[in-house]
Amino acid sequence: MDTVLIEGLALEAVIGVYAWEQQIHQRLLLDLELGCDITRAARDDELAATLDYAAISKRLGSFCREHRFELAETYAERMATLLQQEFGVAWLRLTLRKPGAVADAAFVGVRIERGRREQ
Numbered sequence: 001m002d003t004v005l006i007e008g009l010a011l012e013a014v015i016g017v018y019a020w021e022q023q024i025h026q027r028l029l030l031d032l033e034l035g036c037d038i039t040r041a042a043r044d045d046e047l048a049a050t051l052d053y054a055a056i057s058k059r060l061g062s063f064c065r066e067h068r069f070e071l072a073e074t075y076a077e078r079m080a081t082l083l084q085q086e087f088g089v090a091w092l093r094l095t096l097r098k099p100g101a102v103a104d105a106a107f108v109g110v111r112i113e114r115g116r117r118e119q
């Protein structure tokens, strides 16, 4: 299966289990691998035949502006569902990092895979 990539997408979100975290915006970093057969897009040089990484990046930015959750897990799961439902993504691997959340770690976060990966 081919893959459309988005790496290091910086998102501003209200996230965190503590009350003070619900009062501020924090930066999240998102890496996405999106399963997609790019054969027809490449053959026809046609954006409409593939996943538009610019449109997806923009939509995820608006999603973060419209929602607030406590857990990284919740953001990850909800963004995966959005990608499946709004963009028809059959398989995805999503890594969500929360830089600076743990003082001695460069990143903390979650990684999930959803859907069935075709060969």
Ligand SMILES: Nc1nc2c(c(=O)[nH]1)N=C([C@H](O)[C@@H](O)CO)CN2
Residues within 6 Å of the ligand: 015, 016, 017, 018, 021, 070, 071, 072, 073, 098, 101, 102
């Ligand atoms: N598995 C998780 N653990 C923790 C989360 C989380 O979202 N998932 N969040 C926090 C706090 O919000 C933390 O990021 C603030 O320092 C703690 N553990």
